[in-house]
Amino acid sequence: MRDPDVLIVGAGPAGLAAAAELTRRGVGDILVIDRDDAAGGLPRFCAHPGFGIGYLAVPRSGPGFAASLLHALEGSGVRLLCGTTMVSLDAGPTVTVTGPELGHRVLRPKAVILATGIREANRGNRLVPGERPAVGVLTTGLLQQTVARKVPFPAGMKELVVVGTEHVSFSAIWTARHAGLRVRAMVDERAAVASFAPAGWMARAFGIDIRLSSRVAAIRARDNRVAAVEIETGGRRETLACDGVVFTAGWIPEVAAIATGPIGIDRTTGGVATDENGRTDLAGVFAAGNMRHPLKASGSCARQGRSVAATVASALSSR
Numbered sequence: 001m002r003d004p005d006v007l008i009v010g011a012g013p014a015g016l017a018a019a020a021e022l023t024r025r026g027v028g029d030i031l032v033i034d035r036d037d038a039a040g041g042l043p044r045f046c047a048h049p050g051f052g053i054g055y056l057a058v059p060r061s062g063p064g065f066a067a068s069l070l071h072a073l074e075g076s077g078v079r080l081l082c083g084t085t086m087v088s089l090d091a092g093p094t095v096t097v098t099g100p101e102l103g104h105r106v107l108r109p110k111a112v113i114l115a116t117g118i119r120e121a122n123r124g125n126r127l128v129p130g131e132r133p134a135v136g137v138l139t140t141g142l143l144q145q146t147v148a149r150k151v152p153f154p155a156g157m158k159e160l161v162v163v164g165t166e167h168v169s170f171s172a173i174w175t176a177r178h179a180g181l182r183v184r185a186m187v188d189e190r191a192a193v194a195s196f197a198p199a200g201w202m203a204r205a206f207g208i209d210i211r212l213s214s215r216v217a218a219i220r221a222r223d224n225r226v227a228a229v230e231i232e233t234g235g236r237r238e239t240l241a242c243d244g245v246v247f248t249a250g251w252i253p254e255v256a257a258i259a260t261g262p263i264g265i266d267r268t269t270g271g272v273a274t275d276e277n278g279r280t281d282l283a284g285v286f287a288a289g290n291m292r293h294p295l296k297a298s299g300s301c302a303r304q305g306r307s308v309a310a311t312v313a314s315a316l317s318s319r
């Protein structure tokens, strides 16, 4: 396979919108890679409405937004390779990728747009003590992928505790309910619900116990499965029986493949450092979407992908 003019790493809203804008501006040779088994990024797994605001005329569900971004690329000649991971990035730019179609390969595009998104802080990132069961410790992403990929939950799993009260925490409740699981409680160290107040009122109306100014002090297990969480509020501990605990939010920009390379990382956001046009400090390398600043909504990430693509197109035409 020949080297592309532009390599886009990540086929979420930012990467796909960037690809569409590049083709609209006449850039002909674009390769989009994604390590996942299909394109669409995080929205693929979020079946609720509210995606694409500010980018689409009418917002859609997560999978609907992903489908419309892909639809815009039909017939454009953009090459899309899934199951293909960027493993490192160096000056040039040179990008080492690995995947079933390319094998282990070094690509030398004229420009690279990084759009690798974010991931959530899991139990390990949050240093939550206690037992370490194999079953029942999740993140929102894992919960949503389990549901979207129709993987059955372990028999007997019924009640969850959600850690966090951000928008995404309520998205986790929505997914859990659709999977037939009940959320028993939400726990947050903050003194108020981090999402919109009505989200908290609704959750309480559904019988969810919201514990604020509280933290998960330990996870307890039985037969290698989550059996309870210990909640600490103002120095007092209480045990809540549950079958699973879902850690939500705590966003970490997905910079694993570049963190030890020559590219600068913004110490405040943990994402790639860029100027306002998405230029990184490595010539020919740009960045868009949540990997720059967690967590923006999908429509904002797509709009940013589009505007970074405009910068890349004009940089290529002036070469």
Ligand SMILES: Cc1cc2nc3c(=O)[nH]c(=O)nc-3n(C[C@H](O)[C@H](O)[C@H](O)COP(=O)(O)OP(=O)(O)OC[C@H]3O[C@@H](n4cnc5c(N)ncnc54)[C@H](O)[C@@H]3O)c2cc1C
Pocket (backbone or CB within 6 Å): 009, 010, 011, 012, 013, 014, 015, 033, 034, 035, 036, 040, 041, 042, 043, 046, 048, 049, 050, 051, 052, 053, 084, 085, 086, 087, 115, 116, 117, 118, 140, 141, 144, 168, 171, 172, 254, 257, 288, 289, 290, 291, 295, 296, 297, 298, 299, 301
């Ligand atoms: C549970 C949840 C609910 C949400 N609800 C809403 C909502 O209601 N409305 C809304 O607007 N937004 C919502 N969002 C936010 C929205 O999903 C994000 O803003 C959006 O997906 C960010 O787009 P992105 O392209 O930056 O990154 P992503 O969508 O995260 O895409 C990044 C892609 O990069 C790929 N990738 C990562 N590393 C590599 C690598 N090394 N090599 C190759 N590929 C790589 C990943 O596989 C992924 O497909 C929600 C997010 C979550 C998690």
